Amino acid sequence: MVxxxxxxxxxxxxxxxxxxxxxxxxxxxxxxxxxAIFFVGIVLIQLVCSRINWKLWLxxxxxxxxxxxxxxxxxxxFAAEAGGTVIWSWKHIEVTDxxxxxxxxxxxxxIAFSSISLLFAFTTRPVNFVMSLMQQFRLSPKLxxxxxxxxxxxxxxxxxxxxxxxxHRLRGVGDEKWWWQRLFGMRRMLIPLLAAAVRKAxxxxxxxxxxxxxxxxxxxxxxxxxxxxNDWVLTALFLTLLISSSILGVLLT
Amino acid sequence: MLRSWKLKEVVxxxxxxxxxxxxxxxxxxxxxxxxxxxxxxxxxxxxxxWFIVSIICMYIxxxxxxxxxxxxxxxxxxxxxxxxxxxxxxxxxxIQGLGAEAAFAATxxxxxxxxxxxxxxxxxxxxSFAYGFxxxxxxxxxxxxxxxxxxxxxxxxxxxxxxxxxxxxxxxxATGALRGYAISLDKRKPSVD
Amino acid sequence: MIKLQEKPIPIxxxxxxxxxxxxxxxxxxDEPILQDVSFTIHQGERVVITGPSGSGKSxxxxxxxxxxxxxxxxxxxxxxxxxxxxxxxxxxxxVNARIATVFxxxxxxxxxxxxxxxxxxxxENLNVPRAEMEKRIVEALDTTRLTHLRHTLIQTLSGGxxxxxxxxxxxxxxxxxxLLDEPLSHLDPLTAQExxxxxxxxxxxxxxxxxxxxxxxxxxxxxxNRRLKVISGGFVEQSDSVVAAPILFNKRNTSMVEETVFEAxxxxxxxxxxxxxxxxSIKLRHGEIAVLAGPNGSGKSxxFKAICGILPLxxxxxxxxQTLPGYVPQSPEHLFVTxxxxxxxxxxxxxxxRIVGDLMKRLRxxxxxxxxxxxxxxxxxxxxxxxAMLVEKRSxxLLDEPTSGQDEAALNELHQLIRTRAExxxxxxxxxxxxxxxxxxxxxVFLLKEGLLxxxxxxxxxxxxxxxxxxxxxxPPIGGGLRGT
Numbered sequence: 001m002v003x004x005x006x007x008x009x010x011x012x013x014x015x016x017x018x019x020x021x022x023x024x025x026x027x028x029x030x031x032x033x034x035x036a037i038f039f040v041g042i043v044l045i046q047l048v049c050s051r052i053n054w055k056l057w058l059x060x061x062x063x064x065x066x067x068x069x070x071x072x073x074x075x076x077x078f079a080a081e082a083g084g085t086v087i088w089s090w091k092h093i094e095v096t097d098x099x100x101x102x103x104x105x106x107x108x109x110x111i112a113f114s115s116i117s118l119l120f121a122f123t124t125r126p127v128n129f130v131m132s133l134m135q136q137f138r139l140s141p142k143l144x145x146x147x148x149x150x151x152x153x154x155x156x157x158x159x160x161x162x163x164x165x166x167x168h169r170l171r172g173v174g175d176e177k178w179w180w181q182r183l184f185g186m187r188r189m190l191i192p193l194l195a196a197a198v199r200k201a202x203x204x205x206x207x208x209x210x211x212x213x214x215x216x217x218x219x220x221x222x223x224x225x226x227x228x229x230n231d232w233v234l235t236a237l238f239l240t241l242l243i244s245s246s247i248l249g250v251l252l253t
Numbered sequence: 254m255l256r257s258w259k260l261k262e263v264v265x266x267x268x269x270x271x272x273x274x275x276x277x278x279x280x281x282x283x284x285x286x287x288x289x290x291x292x293x294x295x296x297x298x299x300x301x302x303w304f305i306v307s308i309i310c311m312y313i314x315x316x317x318x319x320x321x322x323x324x325x326x327x328x329x330x331x332x333x334x335x336x337x338x339x340x341x342x343x344x345x346x347x348i349q350g351l352g353a354e355a356a357f358a359a360t361x362x363x364x365x366x367x368x369x370x371x372x373x374x375x376x377x378x379x380x381s382f383a384y385g386f387x388x389x390x391x392x393x394x395x396x397x398x399x400x401x402x403x404x405x406x407x408x409x410x411x412x413x414x415x416x417x418x419x420x421x422x423x424x425x426x427a428t429g430a431l432r433g434y435a436i437s438l439d440k441r442k443p444s445v446d
Numbered sequence: 447m448i449k450l451q452e453k454p455i456p457i458x459x460x461x462x463x464x465x466x467x468x469x470x471x472x473x474x475x476d477e478p479i480l481q482d483v484s485f486t487i488h489q490g491e492r493v494v495i496t497g498p499s500g501s502g503k504s505x506x507x508x509x510x511x512x513x514x515x516x517x518x519x520x521x522x523x524x525x526x527x528x529x530x531x532x533x534x535x536x537x538x539x540x541v542n543a544r545i546a547t548v549f550x551x552x553x554x555x556x557x558x559x560x561x562x563x564x565x566x567x568x569x570e571n572l573n574v575p576r577a578e579m580e581k582r583i584v585e586a587l588d589t590t591r592l593t594h595l596r597h598t599l600i601q602t603l604s605g606g607x608x609x610x611x612x613x614x615x616x617x618x619x620x621x622x623x624x625l626l627d628e629p630l631s632h633l634d635p636l637t638a639q640e641x642x643x644x645x646x647x648x649x650x651x652x653x654x655x656x657x658x659x660x661x662x663x664x665x666x667x668x669x670x671n672r673r674l675k676v677i678s679g680g681f682v683e684q685s686d687s688v689v690a691a692p693i694l695f696n697k698r699n700t701s702m703v704e705e706t707v708f709e710a711x712x713x714x715x716x717x718x719x720x721x722x723x724x725x726x727s728i729k730l731r732h733g734e735i736a737v738l739a740g741p742n743g744s745g746k747s748x749x750f751k752a753i754c755g756i757l758p759l760x761x762x763x764x765x766x767x768q769t770l771p772g773y774v775p776q777s778p779e780h781l782f783v784t785x786x787x788x789x790x791x792x793x794x795x796x797x798x799x800r801i802v803g804d805l806m807k808r809l810r811x812x813x814x815x816x817x818x819x820x821x822x823x824x825x826x827x828x829x830x831x832x833x834a835m836l837v838e839k840r841s842x843x844l845l846d847e848p849t850s851g852q853d854e855a856a857l858n859e860l861h862q863l864i865r866t867r868a869e870x871x872x873x874x875x876x877x878x879x880x881x882x883x884x885x886x887x888x889x890x891v892f893l894l895k896e897g898l899l900x901x902x903x904x905x906x907x908x909x910x911x912x913x914x915x916x917x918x919x920x921x922p923p924i925g926g927g928l929r930g931t
Contacts, residue, residue, distance in 0.1 A: 019340045027388045071389075074294070078398035102393040109390060117339030126333035127559055140255050142263050145567070147326055149557035150267030151333050155601055156553050157268075157275050166756045167780035170773055171793060171834070187421055188783050190276065194421070195430035195779070195820060197268040200554045202433070204268075205261035206513050207555035210547035210625075211615060212571040214539040215260060222566030222579050259517055427785060428820030432474055433518050 007050040007123040011231045013132040018238045019120050023113055025242055032101055034249030035108035041241040042115045049234070052122045064114035068107040075103035101253070126151065132225040142215035149204045156200070157193065164192050254318045262434070266310050266319070270327035273306045274334060294398075297405035301413025304377035307353040308370055308418030313425075315435035317354075317362055320373065324350030345384060352380025353414075365439075371415030378410030461530075462623055462655050463487040463510060468524035470505060470515070470680075479505050481680040483524070489622070492649070492656045492669060494688065497676030498853045499824075503659045506676065507625055510657065511545045512536060529622075543572050546616035550628040552608035556600045561592070561611055564600060568615045586618040589648065605742060606637035610644065617648070624649075626658035630665050631851045634742055634879045636919040638665040645669075661853040663690035664882070664924060692924055693854050695861045695886035701733035701868045702889050707841045708753075708771060708873060713762035715745075715752045722748045725762065726899045728892065730842055730873040735864060737884040737905070738877045740894035741919035746877045747775075749894065750844045769796070771842035771875075772835025776850060778827040779820055787822070787830050788815040797837040808866075809833045824852075825859055832867070842873045849880040861887060885909055885923040893918050 084098030134144040168174040176182050310323035328346025356373035382403055431437050464486045471478040479502040497503045508514040512533055515522045526533040549555045558564040569579045587593040592614050609629050630638040673685040708730040715723040723745045738746055751757040754773040784790045806812050809829045819830055848860055864874050878884055891908045893900040895918055909922050
């Protein structure tokens with residue numbers, strides 16, 4: 001048992017459930033400490049139990065930090081009445097300590113959500129996630145393999161997107177200056193892409209049916225996705241972090 | 254619910270999701286960074302783009318569940334191709350999809366004209382706003398600012414997802430690519446309305 | 447009604463399929479696509495179904511593996527008997543292990559990332575016990591000689607290899623009948639020939655019944671021992687010949703004039719740090735028809751896009767008359783940006799309205815000027831795209847793989863189309879794998895390999911050099927290609 005493999009080996013469906021539960025719980029707290037402690041905890045767990053590219057992680061965090069900043073100042077500027085003492089004022093705008101704490105909380109919440117989302121994204125193989133949803137949460141095979149086949153089309157669609165853009169460049173469209181022109185121009189892009197998608201979807205569905213795929217729940221798996229003891233240990237770890245950050249957050253405020 | 258679905262319809266939703274995921278990724282990427290500086294309201298006016306796939310799929314396939322499934326699948330595929338927002342997208346996709354589905358369910362899946370599509374866009378907007386209110390803590394914002402956000406989102410849902418979805422689907426129908434789907438078969442039958 | 451052709455049927459002659467008086471119609475259509483079709487197929491036979499595009503030959507194939515009528519809600523009359531049982535009496539998926547299918551498009555027949563996972567998907571569909579899966583996967587990989595690809599991502603494989611993997615997945619089901627839906631149409635000639643050889647070997651070993659749909663038999667040589675033809679009206683008849691009849695193109699005298707209209711000098715293209723094209727130089731003359739050929743991925747389309755101004759050059763320069771060459775991609779609809787054929791032609795800001803009427807007439811677009819450009823036939827789409835290019839008075843036309851997937855009638859039409867453009871003074875450069883077509887039309891041949899232009903050859907000489915052609919994944923044209931010279 002290798003410690004830094006644990007998060008990568010965790011059952012994806014259970015991991016998904018942990019993420020969802022954490023987010024829905026954090027949404028109830030408006031103090032800055034809870035999300036902040038949770039964030040630190042998640043980073044610590046990830047440091048110990050995973051082997052991820054931290055450079056890439058930092059890069060992926062940048063947009064979220066910017067979003068968090070956006071939340072911070074809008075929530076300060078357009079805050080709801082919250083009472084408390086005024087700590088800062090400018091012309092007609094008055095900011096109370098309560099309002100500031102809430103704004104801080106919301107932006108930390110963005111960071112906390114992002115950290116747990118990234119934890120999921122960095123340690124989960126997409127295919128295993130879908131297979132696990134099918135095997136643990138009884139997701140219909142029709143949907144599960146429908147999603148898989150769509151995922152396989154990603155490079156093909158990307159390539160086609162490039163081809164169409166190239167062809168459109170020759171017709172002198174696609175490099176419009178204004179956003180509204182681009183929004184309307186999207187239909188020109190979309191229609192050939194979607195028309196090709198319809199053809200591909202039908203071919204792929206036929207190929208699957210020709211290999212005796214019926215969409216019925218299956219009984220045999222070549223590589224079953226299992227739920228092991230360690231999954232419960234990790235789940236307990238996450239829940240402990242969630243509960244303790246909730247309690248600590250309330251106590252510290 | 255999925256039993257009456259043909260596999261090619263499920264795969265169609267999935268491949269459409271990929272197309273939209275690619276378009277979102279490669280086309281609208283500029284919006285993202287911007288929003289950080291302007292705050293949550295930056296998203297509102299283009300929010301409808303995220304509902305469009307459910308309306309297009311429902312308009313084409315015309316089976317119960319088309320809106321919920323397609324929106325959720327789109328979210329799942331975005332997660333699979335590495336959207337960093339990750340699993341929370343699946344939840345919001347599901348809720349938006351339910352909002353879009355509500356309008357079609359209310360009309361008994363019998364009408365697919367422009368106002369049902371617009372209503373569906375509004376439904377998705379309302380559901381997603383309620384969800385955002387909870388998860389993103391909108392309650393900390395001033396009511397007037399919230400009203401502005403809500404209004405923009407509903408408008409965007411109605412215009413971009415409702416009218417836009419119809420506009421794109423009708424354009425696609427004209428290409429003859431949708432042979433074999435409910436939208437083309439219904440066209441052959443005398444209209445219900 | 448059925449008489450045996452040429453080769454005797456090997457092994458035994460038990461009947462695997464019987465169609466009697468089958469008529470089939472799609473729910474959207476008023477006319478049936480197949481009418482009163484009756485034939486039987488016996489075990490071990492190698493049958494090919496031919497017919498022009500859109501004639502219903504694929505439909506016929508899909509009726510044989512039970513994809514139709516169910517998945518399209520089609521209307522079927524008559525009876526289809528599979529292994530002595532009416533097709534309607536099978537459960538969904540039940541017959542598909544015994545009748546396996548390989549499809550045309552290598553890019554849309556897989557749903558899992560790796561070869562192993564794809565094979566596991568297939569076995570899971572059949573509810574094969576897990577203990578047995580490993581054994582069957584190893585065996586199937588071994589017989590198809592694909593063991594080294596077991597953990598490879600399917601997306602990274604070439605088209606030819608993808609088709610082999612699809613075939614291996616079919617074999618994995620231990621079928622009795624193998625259905626093939628134009629499996630070669632996306633492969634280059636040499637790859638196609640190799641696939642046929644590989645399949646021939648496997649069929650001899652396992653004795654499957656093979657039924658293939660194909661519009662051109664060239665690459666199959668004498669693989670088949672019986673041929674059914676779908677003819678107009680959706681009727682099916684037995685054909686006497688099972689080998690390819692060479693397409694007879696009209697004789698062409700060169701329209702080339704010694705006057706350079708276009709020159710690319712030392713052109714290189716770099717994309718994301720990779721050099722896709724190294725120092726290519728191309729010269730085209732007034733009225734010249736040239737062919738550009740080479741293996742898939744050798745940079746042919748890159749060269750086209752570079753010289754018509756889509757891709758930036760990292761080096762070199764282009765000398766052209768008023769405008770750069772016009773380019774028609776393999777999917778002409780990628781160029782389309784409007785809802786009407788005529789609008790499409792008039793779309794360009796540089797269009798000269800004076801010549802539009804004449805141009806549309808010459809390209810036979812006047813009848814369909816009001817149609818939706820996506821809803822017309824492939825040939826019409828291409829003519830629309832060409833018109834949209836020529837309306838800007840271009841002196842060079844680039845056609846990217848116009849022959850791919852085309853039947854005989856379409857190829858003849860294309861031949862005529864290109865010839866006429868050249869006679870009007872246009873220089874035409876065509877990418878194609880079809881050496882019969884190339885031999886019948888080209889003045890000059892450019893060969894490209896791994897981003898390097900091997901050279902410019904006189905068309906009449908290049909067909910004799912089998913070694914040179916093979917190095918570029920090409921095969922010499924059947925019949926020497928000397929027609930028309």
